[in-house]
Amino acid sequence: MNEISVLPIDVAGGIILLWIALGLIGLALQRSPSMICRLVFPLGAALALLLAATGLWALAETPNIAVLPLGLPDLPLHLRLDPLSAFFLILLGGTAFGVSLYSAGYFKTMAGGMLGLLSLEYHLFLASMALVILADDAYMFMVAWESMALSSYFLVTTDHKIPDIRRAGFLYLLIAHVGAIAILLSFGVMQAGHGIAAYTFDAMRATPLSSFWSSVAFLLALFGFGAKAGVLPMHVWLPEAHPAAPSPVSALMSGVMLKTAIYGFLRVTFDLLDVHLWWWGVLVLALGLLTAVFGVIFAAVQGDMKRLLAYSSIENIGLLLVGIGLTIIFHVYGKNALAALSLTATLYHSLNHAFFKSLLFIGTGSILHATGERNMGRLGGLIRRMPWVAVTLLIGVLSIAGLPPFNGFISEWLLLQAFLLSPGLPNTHINMLIPVAAAVIALAAALAAYVMVKFYGIIFLGQFREPGLADAHDAGWWERLGLVWLASACIVLGLAPVYVVQKLDFVTKMLLGQGLGNSTSGWLFVAPVDIERASYSPVYFLLAVLGVMSVTAWVVHHYYHGRVSRVPAWDCGFPAQTARMQDTAEGFGQPIRRLFEPFFKIEREMPSPFDVHPRYHGQSDDKIWFFLYLPIKLMVQSLSSWTSLIQHGRIHVYLLYTFVTLIVLLAFV
Amino acid sequence: MSLALSTQIINLLAAILLLIAFAMISQRRILSLINLFALQGFILTMSTGVVAYSTAQHHLYYSAGLTLLLKVLVLPWLLHRLIRKLKIKWDVETLINIPTTMLAGIVLVIFSFDLAAPISQLSDSVTRGLIGIALASVLLSLLMMLTRRKAVSQVVGFLSLENGLFFAATSATHGMPLVVELGIALDVLVATFIFGIFFFQIRETFDSLDISHMETLKDD
Numbered sequence: 001m002n003e004i005s006v007l008p009i010d011v012a013g014g015i016i017l018l019w020i021a022l023g024l025i026g027l028a029l030q031r032s033p034s035m036i037c038r039l040v041f042p043l044g045a046a047l048a049l050l051l052a053a054t055g056l057w058a059l060a061e062t063p064n065i066a067v068l069p070l071g072l073p074d075l076p077l078h079l080r081l082d083p084l085s086a087f088f089l090i091l092l093g094g095t096a097f098g099v100s101l102y103s104a105g106y107f108k109t110m111a112g113g114m115l116g117l118l119s120l121e122y123h124l125f126l127a128s129m130a131l132v133i134l135a136d137d138a139y140m141f142m143v144a145w146e147s148m149a150l151s152s153y154f155l156v157t158t159d160h161k162i163p164d165i166r167r168a169g170f171l172y173l174l175i176a177h178v179g180a181i182a183i184l185l186s187f188g189v190m191q192a193g194h195g196i197a198a199y200t201f202d203a204m205r206a207t208p209l210s211s212f213w214s215s216v217a218f219l220l221a222l223f224g225f226g227a228k229a230g231v232l233p234m235h236v237w238l239p240e241a242h243p244a245a246p247s248p249v250s251a252l253m254s255g256v257m258l259k260t261a262i263y264g265f266l267r268v269t270f271d272l273l274d275v276h277l278w279w280w281g282v283l284v285l286a287l288g289l290l291t292a293v294f295g296v297i298f299a300a301v302q303g304d305m306k307r308l309l310a311y312s313s314i315e316n317i318g319l320l321l322v323g324i325g326l327t328i329i330f331h332v333y334g335k336n337a338l339a340a341l342s343l344t345a346t347l348y349h350s351l352n353h354a355f356f357k358s359l360l361f362i363g364t365g366s367i368l369h370a371t372g373e374r375n376m377g378r379l380g381g382l383i384r385r386m387p388w389v390a391v392t393l394l395i396g397v398l399s400i401a402g403l404p405p406f407n408g409f410i411s412e413w414l415l416l417q418a419f420l421l422s423p424g425l426p427n428t429h430i431n432m433l434i435p436v437a438a439a440v441i442a443l444a445a446a447l448a449a450y451v452m453v454k455f456y457g458i459i460f461l462g463q464f465r466e467p468g469l470a471d472a473h474d475a476g477w478w479e480r481l482g483l484v485w486l487a488s489a490c491i492v493l494g495l496a497p498v499y500v501v502q503k504l505d506f507v508t509k510m511l512l513g514q515g516l517g518n519s520t521s522g523w524l525f526v527a528p529v530d531i532e533r534a535s536y537s538p539v540y541f542l543l544a545v546l547g548v549m550s551v552t553a554w555v556v557h558h559y560y561h562g563r564v565s566r567v568p569a570w571d572c573g574f575p576a577q578t579a580r581m582q583d584t585a586e587g588f589g590q591p592i593r594r595l596f597e598p599f600f601k602i603e604r605e606m607p608s609p610f611d612v613h614p615r616y617h618g619q620s621d622d623k624i625w626f627f628l629y630l631p632i633k634l635m636v637q638s639l640s641s642w643t644s645l646i647q648h649g650r651i652h653v654y655l656l657y658t659f660v661t662l663i664v665l666l667a668f669v
Numbered sequence: 670m671s672l673a674l675s676t677q678i679i680n681l682l683a684a685i686l687l688l689i690a691f692a693m694i695s696q697r698r699i700l701s702l703i704n705l706f707a708l709q710g711f712i713l714t715m716s717t718g719v720v721a722y723s724t725a726q727h728h729l730y731y732s733a734g735l736t737l738l739l740k741v742l743v744l745p746w747l748l749h750r751l752i753r754k755l756k757i758k759w760d761v762e763t764l765i766n767i768p769t770t771m772l773a774g775i776v777l778v779i780f781s782f783d784l785a786a787p788i789s790q791l792s793d794s795v796t797r798g799l800i801g802i803a804l805a806s807v808l809l810s811l812l813m814m815l816t817r818r819k820a821v822s823q824v825v826g827f828l829s830l831e832n833g834l835f836f837a838a839t840s841a842t843h844g845m846p847l848v849v850e851l852g853i854a855l856d857v858l859v860a861t862f863i864f865g866i867f868f869f870q871i872r873e874t875f876d877s878l879d880i881s882h883m884e885t886l887k888d889d
Contacts, residue, residue: 651823652764655815662811666784666804 008058009066009081012089012134015051016127019044023123030116037108037478040119044126045100051130052093058086059506065136072139075196080136083506084271087347088133088263094489095255095354096126102362102482103248105475106369118158118246125151125252132260137200138187141264145183149176149228152257155249156241168240175237179227183264186220189213190272204272214275221268222284229261229317232291233624239298242310243374247365250306254313255358259350262320269328270511278332278427285325289437292318292444297599299451300592301620303585304374305364308455309357312400315444316353320346322441323415326422326434327512333425336514342418344504344516349411351500352399352493356408359396359486360455363389366479367459370472376458376585380465385472390460392483397456399490401449405538405545407493410526412445413536447592454588463579495538497526586618593620601626675723679840682716683802686836687778690809693829694774695767699821703748706825709832710740717839729839732850736835739854744828744861751865752821755872765816774809781805803837820871824864831857 026040058064063082071077081089103122107115128151131144153176157169190204192213197203209217227234242250269276295314302308323346330339364374366389373379383390399406419438425431464470475483493500505515526536571577593600605617646657689709696702714737721729763770785801807830814826831853 652815655811659808659811659815662808663780667780 007064007066007081008054008061008086009064009079009134011054012051012058012081012130013066013079015047015054016130016134018047019123019127019130022047023120023127026119026123027116030112033110033112033115034108036112036115036119037104040123041100041104041107042478044123045097045104048093048096048100048126050093052090052097055086055089055091055093056503058089059083059503061086072196075137075139075199077140078136078200078202079131079134079140080201081134083510084263084267085133087351087504087507088259089130091259091351091354092126092129092133092256094351095358095486096252098355098482098485098489099248099251099255099358099362100482101485102251102365102479105478105480105482106246106248106362106365108476108478109369114158118155121151121154122249125155125249129256129260133263136202138184138191138204139199142180142184142187145180145260145264148257148260149173149180152245152249152253156245156253158246158249159244165244168237168244172237172241175227175234179224179234182220182224182227184224186217186224186268189217189220190268201267201272205274209273209275211275211277214273215277215280218269218273218280221265222287225261225265225268226287229258229265229321230291230314231287231317231321232294232314233628235291235295235314236622236625236629238314239302239307239310239622242313242361243304243306247306247361247368250309251358251361251365254310254361255354258313258317259354262317262324262346262350265324266511269324270331276328276332278329278430281325281328281330281332282430282433283325284321284328285433285437288318288321288323288325289440289444290318291315291321293440293447294318294599296444296447296451297592297596298620298622300447300454301589301600303377303589305367305376305379305455305459306361306374308376308451309360309364312448312451313353313357315448316349316357316400319412319415319441319444320350320353322437323349323418326415326418329425329430330418330422331512333427335425336512337516338418338421339512340505340508340514340516341414341421343508343512344501345411345414345418347504347507348414348493348497348500349408352407352411352490355486355489355493356396356399359483359490360393360400362479362482362486363393363396366475366483367472370474371469373466376455378466379459379469380462380579380582381460381469382464382472383460385470386460386474388474388480388483392487393460394456395487395490397452399494401452402445403449404536405491405494405542407490410494410497410536410538412441414526416441450592454585458583458585458588462582465579465582495542497536497538501526586616599623672723675719678719679716679723679799682712682719683799683836683840686712686716686806686832687802687809690806690829690833691771691774693825694770694809694813694816697767699752699819700749702822702825703745703752706748706829706832707741707745709829710736710744713832713836714741716836720839732839735850735854739858740828740832743858747861747865748821748825751868755821755868763816764818770812770816774812777808777812778805781808799840800837803833803840806836807833809833820864820868824861827864828857828861 022040022044026036029035029040058081060083061081063080066079068077068079107118110118125148128144128147132141132148135141135144150173153169153173156172157165159165160169187199187204190207190209191198192207192209194203194207198207222231223234230238242254245253269280292315295311295316295318299308299311299315302311323342326342327339327346330336330342366386367379367382368374370386371379371382395406399408402408402412404410416438419434419441422431422434425434474480501516509515574581593602600620601623603617603619603621605615607615686709689705689712693702693705693709696705714733717729717733717736721727721733765773781804782801785804788800810826810830810833814823814830817823817826835853
């Protein structure tokens with residue numbers, strides 16, 4: 001019997017095909033929505049888990065290549081599974097597993113026809129994201145990229161009967177396409193006019209470019225992928241599209257789709273381009289810092305929980321860009337160990353963000369289902385009615401706030417380590433810039449924690465702000481499975497950093513030729529450079545924290561218990577406390593709004609002291625929308641009004657245009 | 670049949686084609702317009718057949734057959750049926766009066782002959798004198814689309830424009846590859862179907878097939 005060897009890429013390709021097939025099955029089953037929920041989504045989840053396992057398997061393998069018998073003449077479709085794609089497949093599969101399980105419960109109330117379409121779009125979305133990650137030529141990449149944009153557009157506009165959602169979808173589609181054009185142009189520059197066969201990534205790797213053309217390709221890629229990732233100033237679609245989409249879709253878009261943009265950017269910068277210039281790194285670093293601070297400040301003043309999370313995604317994308325920028329700078333100056341450190345931090349953070357942001361988004365989905373409310377000002381006290389959601393979300397919130405021993409801490413810690421270890425670059429300007437950047441990162445991280453306190457405190461703690469909240473029900477079993485999976489991933493990623501860093505070494509070795517290495521410090525301690533300088537062991541940390549806490553509890557319990565006399569708490573002179581007296585989302589964000597006032601365009605409507613029915617209305621808008629996008633819009637409008645001058649609505653006139661053009665061309669050309 | 674004779678025949682057919690194009694411009698009745706279109710298709714079939722015979726290019730026989738089937742039988746039948754269903758037998762209304770249109774047509778013919786003269790020198794086929802005629806019939810069809818008011822006659826203009834192009838292709842290069850021709854034939858057929866559907870829609874919306882009503886669709 002011949003031995004048939006199966007490569008990881010075959011498995012991955014099979015999973016993509018099965019996902020597409022599942023989507024079609026979902027469409028065919030639209031008459032029985034319960035079947036879609038019980039069969040299609042759980043099967044999709046199983047495939048996602050398999051994909052993550054395939055990624056883990058492929059991480060240590062040599063790159064696999066597959067050429068499909070499809071595509072253009074002279075350019076068949078190429079797929080390639082190397083450590084970088086394998087890492088992002090793990091990210092995609094791991095996140096999608098939780099989200100798909102959750103979707104099986106979340107969508108069960110949806111009507112059959114809509115659900116059939118949704119399941120098709122959902123699985124196509126997953127399949128196209130996997131194809132983006134696997135693509136090995138520009139054509140395949142763009143096809144997958146556009147199918148990803150289109151399928152997610154239809155997912156965003158699931159509730160297309162609401163005009164605001166249609167508007168959000170349009171904005172998303174517009175920016176996605178502008179970005180796609182830039183990406184296509186970037187590939188065009190890298191292909192350097194060598195004919196259609198040069199559109200494979202292999203040919204691009206081999207094509208030497210001058211530093212000018214490399215920079216052009218790099219800037220186009222930065223713009224194109226930045227538009228998808230939500231980098232300032234192309235971020236405007238994010239806070240519109242994420243609240244509009246159903247929660248599992250927001251989870252996938254924020255957790256995974258933004259990461260495909262990061263993937264594409266890494267692929268172009270470190271894999272396809274071989275020239276790197278120091279100012280690229282500075283540019284990316286500066287953009288990342290701006291994006292991070294901007295995102296977190298806006299997250300702090302939001303009242304809508306999904307908008308808050310969307311702005312927090314912008315912040316995290318900013319952090320990722322900072323990591324990439326730092327990597328480029330170190331790489332250019334030949335400090336490859338440090339470059340490997342910051343790249344590891346970047347990759348680690350994208351993995352973490354995928355898990356905790358999806359967790360938070362699907363958690364808001366459960367809240368939305370239970371209460372029908374997205375505005376945090378009308379929520380509160382839900383910890384008593386929704387314990388499963390509350391506990392899992394607490395884990396997510398602690399992770400995103402960057403508290404040890406959860407996963408968010410490690411990646412931010414690694415990133416800060418990269419900053420702290422940086423002195424000694426041969427460029428004095430950058431040397432001065434980097435400590436400032438580190439301070440900004442620390443600010444963003446601290447503000448992120450503040451935002452998360454607000455998010456969790458307003459929604460789950462305190463009293464019910466509306467009477468209807470007392471009837472809120474907890475998430476169903478499928479939803480709990482999804483929540484628990486993502487939450488435990490946050491814990492595992494937080495407790496086993498050594499393992500993760502070892503795995504990430506395959507990726508950094510491929511891109512930078514050097515891994516972080518962690519051989520000396522054993523499996524308990526992460527020591528990015530030297531155990532003497534900095535190390536961190538989440539397990540010891542957890543044990544220490546648990547020890548201190550249990551000792552304290554024991555002491556309190558044994559020595560003070562019984563000596564406590566119970567009296568009514570001091571009520572500040574207000575004996576009648578109502579739910580409306582609690583701090584609101586608005587109030588919690590107010591200090592930030594004051595501090596960073598120039599960032600916002602604030603509209604406020606204050607009630608007069610004599611008002612019988614006092615109303616307060618406050619809105620903080622994004623200035624970029626008004627100063628960048630509206631002028632562009634006006635310009636386009638006035639340009640298009642010029643073209644309406646030659647539009648008369650008469651077919652004869654149009655025919656006359658054709659006729660005259662033809663005659664003129666015939667006569668003069 | 671000698672080469673000289675076949676060249677003579679093709680030239681004769683080309684002349685008839687041009688004549689028909691003029692006849693279509695001057696025709697006021699919609700039914701006769703369609704009959705003229707069918708006749709044009711028939712002439713085209715014959716000329717393609719003669720080119721095929723004289724140059725021994727077998728695939729041109731297929732295109733001739735295709736032309737016969739599609740442009741002489743199917744499309745006129747479709748248009749006739751449409752007219753019966755829509756109950757329209759009116760006289761064709763024109764935007765510019767017919768003598769003026771004819772004068773413009775003559776100018777166009779002179780223009781295209783003048784234009785085609787240098788191209789014909791390059792072509793070495795038996796049919797090289799015909800590019801001018803083909804170009805002229807294309808332009809004349811376009812002129813017809815320009816000057817007619819009703820949607821049906823515009824469609825006939827469109828179809829006869831395609832005839833002119835086809836004639837140009839056979840006369841200048843012995844025809845396009847068969848695949849391309851099949852594609853074009855299919856396109857024309859589909860286009861006619863779509864036009865048919867549009868007629869019904871237009872009539873339903875405006876109670877008339879006069880396309881000047883469509884100006885109201887434009888919003889200001």
